[in-house]
Amino acid sequence: xxxxxxxxVLIVLVVTVVGSVLxxxxxxPADISVRTVWTVIVDHLGGSASGVARNRxxxxxxxxxxRVLTAGIVGASLGIxxxxxxxxxxxxxxxxxxxxxxxxxxxxxxxVLVVGIGSGTGAxxxxxFVGAIAAFTLVLLFGRRGRRLxxxxxxxxxxxxxxxxxxxxxxxxxxxxxxxxxxSVTFWLSGSMSSARWQSVAIxxxxxxxxxxxxxxxxxxxxxxxxxxDAAATLGIDVDRLRWLLFVATAFLTGVMVAISGAIGxxxxxxxxxxxxxxxxxxxxxxxxxxxxxATFLIWVDVLARTAFAPRELPVGVVTAFVGVPAFIVLMxxxxxxx
Amino acid sequence: MTLTVxxxxxxxxxxxxxxxxxxxxxxxxxxxLIGPNGSGKSSILRCIARLQSFQHGTVCLDGSDLAxxxxxxxxxxxxxxxxxxxxxxxxxxLDVVLLGRTPYQRPLQGETEQDLELAIAALRNVGxxxxxxxxxxxLSGGERQRVHLARAIVQEPTILLLDEPTNHLDAHxxxxxxxxxxxxxxxxxxAIHDLNLAATYFDRLAVVDAGRIHTAGxxxxxxxxxxxxxxxxxxxxxxxxxxxxxxxxxxxxxxxDGQR
Numbered sequence: 315x316x317x318x319x320x321x322x323v324l325i326v327l328v329v330t331v332v333g334s335v336l337x338x339x340x341x342x343p344a345d346i347s348v349r350t351v352w353t354v355i356v357d358h359l360g361g362s363a364s365g366v367a368r369n370r371x372x373x374x375x376x377x378x379x380x381r382v383l384t385a386g387i388v389g390a391s392l393g394i395x396x397x398x399x400x401x402x403x404x405x406x407x408x409x410x411x412x413x414x415x416x417x418x419x420x421x422x423x424x425x426v427l428v429v430g431i432g433s434g435t436g437a438x439x440x441x442x443f444v445g446a447i448a449a450f451t452l453v454l455l456f457g458r459r460g461r462r463l464x465x466x467x468x469x470x471x472x473x474x475x476x477x478x479x480x481x482x483x484x485x486x487x488x489x490x491x492x493x494x495x496x497x498s499v500t501f502w503l504s505g506s507m508s509s510a511r512w513q514s515v516a517i518x519x520x521x522x523x524x525x526x527x528x529x530x531x532x533x534x535x536x537x538x539x540x541x542x543x544d545a546a547a548t549l550g551i552d553v554d555r556l557r558w559l560l561f562v563a564t565a566f567l568t569g570v571m572v573a574i575s576g577a578i579g580x581x582x583x584x585x586x587x588x589x590x591x592x593x594x595x596x597x598x599x600x601x602x603x604x605x606x607x608x609a610t611f612l613i614w615v616d617v618l619a620r621t622a623f624a625p626r627e628l629p630v631g632v633v634t635a636f637v638g639v640p641a642f643i644v645l646m647x648x649x650x651x652x653x
Numbered sequence: 654m655t656l657t658v659x660x661x662x663x664x665x666x667x668x669x670x671x672x673x674x675x676x677x678x679x680x681x682x683x684x685x686l687i688g689p690n691g692s693g694k695s696s697i698l699r700c701i702a703r704l705q706s707f708q709h710g711t712v713c714l715d716g717s718d719l720a721x722x723x724x725x726x727x728x729x730x731x732x733x734x735x736x737x738x739x740x741x742x743x744x745x746x747l748d749v750v751l752l753g754r755t756p757y758q759r760p761l762q763g764e765t766e767q768d769l770e771l772a773i774a775a776l777r778n779v780g781x782x783x784x785x786x787x788x789x790x791x792l793s794g795g796e797r798q799r800v801h802l803a804r805a806i807v808q809e810p811t812i813l814l815l816d817e818p819t820n821h822l823d824a825h826x827x828x829x830x831x832x833x834x835x836x837x838x839x840x841x842x843x844a845i846h847d848l849n850l851a852a853t854y855f856d857r858l859a860v861v862d863a864g865r866i867h868t869a870g871x872x873x874x875x876x877x878x879x880x881x882x883x884x885x886x887x888x889x890x891x892x893x894x895x896x897x898x899x900x901x902x903x904x905x906x907x908x909x910d911g912q913r
Contacts, residue, residue: 317763406741531760538755541738544704549808550728550756595742598763 389612396582416577418449446569504629580638661710688861728756795826
């Protein structure tokens with residue numbers, strides 16, 4: 315895809331994301347008119363107090379808007395992490411949770427609940443983040459030889475660590491018999507935007523911007539992986555250094571996203587493939603596009619999750635699986651034809 | 654520039670893979686590494702390209718040690734064409750060739766006019782100009798190797814390394830590829846399986862046997878029935894013409910005791 319056409323695609327996608335945010339905040343179980351929603355937004359952005367009733371103002375500005383923005387940030391992050399992971403491991407089935415991060419996060423959150431350090435979503439998120447990083451550190455420990463990271467071994471270590479952490483979590487839940495713990499696990503394993511606040515928006519966008527900038531900076535190096543490690547090395551890429559840098563950065567971002575919204579499957583697995591299908595394999599194009607597509611996708615998935623069975627909420631991961639599994643099967647069949 | 658490999662030794666535990674390998678590739682010459690399976694041809698190339706670290710010895714370009722170069726600078730000196738490097742990605746021929754410009758590009762900069770010109774010229778040199786927008790997956794084995802050669806050419810290397818580039822190619826495409834390598838005019842070191850291909854297209858041969866250089870020199874110096882018996886364990890006749898390269902005719906394997 316040549317530059318002019320790519321620029322056009324990028325503009326369309328940015329407009330779509332902004333449009334999705336503006337539309338998604340008008341949709342929700344509370345009966346608030348579109349006009350009221352707009353008034354709240356315009357007044358807050360203008361810095362003046364809105365004439366809208368307090369509870370409605372709160373719903374729009376403190377709940378809906380941060381929730382929609384968080385969905386966008388998480389979707390963008392998962393797409394970008396998936397694209398980078400698939401390149402670094404040269405595994406088309408790689409996704410953000412390949413390295414045991416989601417089971418680590420769940421165990422971390424449950425431990426906070428059980429031990430009862432602090433309370434509220436803040437403490438749980440910190441627990442989830444610490445658990446995610448602990449799991450990833452173990453995977454790094456098992457997945458290397460000397461100072462080299464071996465992708466195949468890392469994937470195997472990720473599976474092993476993930477299984478072990480899941481087992482620990484199940485044992486822990488049954489041992490304490492705490493119903494809150496069980497609920498919390500469901501949240502962290504299938505994902506939800508329900509705890510999203512402005513704080514999660516701020517933390518999420520900072521982590522996303524940092525990692526995206528880093529990945530795009532190394533976009534050319536990622537392109538050089540097309541024909542494998544040796545080919546990348548002879549094209550002047552320090553393969554070991556790049557793997558360390560980007561594995562750690564993406565695991566950190568995954569940890570942040572899991573702490574905000576739990577583990578949401580299939581976005582990071584399927585979207586990078588779909589995007590490469592349209593814009594080709596160049597990371598300077600794939601990374602921004604998959605970010606924008608991921609944001610739009612998850613904003614609408616979350617709308618579906620909170621409206622389909624309102625007032626009950628579907629876990630976001632359930633909706634992405636309904637969309638993602640058929641896409642995944644199509645992908646597998648394509649891979650079979652080729653391989 | 655002259656590539657000099659001096660005393661390169663690579664051991665894994667008790668196992669010696671390369672044993673004091675000394676090798677010289679003079680400027681503008683094409684040198685073929687020949688030897689039986691597992692003798693260390695690929696290992697020598699991997700050590701030169703710094704894909705494999707080794708315990709002793711040096712690899713130098715005109716006397717300066719390649720180990721001292723950062724990766725990126727090394728990418729401007731050496732290009733490697735592997736046996737069968739493939740990809741799952743749906744990538745076009747032009748984009749594969751442009752990968753060769755990686756060691757010259759700044760992180761956020763796109764392809765320059767010059768990069769594109771080099772890529773198109775290289776594709777023309779290997780006869781793949783009409784395939785420029787084709788997907789990699791639609792190419793035959795011979796076409797893929799020619800694209801890899803074009804990628805190596807736009808890397809503008811001082812030294813071209815080839816690791817059994819003609820394996821899995823039919824006779825026509827073997828000859829075509831090596832003729833194109835010759836036409837590229839680069840200082841070249843290649844691991845070559847087929848003795849007659851090595852004798853036809855290369856200036857010098859180096860025989861690798863059990864991790865050592867057995868003999869090295871001109872085609873006539875190296876290609877002897879005695880060497881073929883010792884290293885390749887075959888009986889052979891070498892047909893020498895006045896106006897063309899010698900041809901090896903294989904008569905049969907040398908059977909060891911109990912192998913009848």
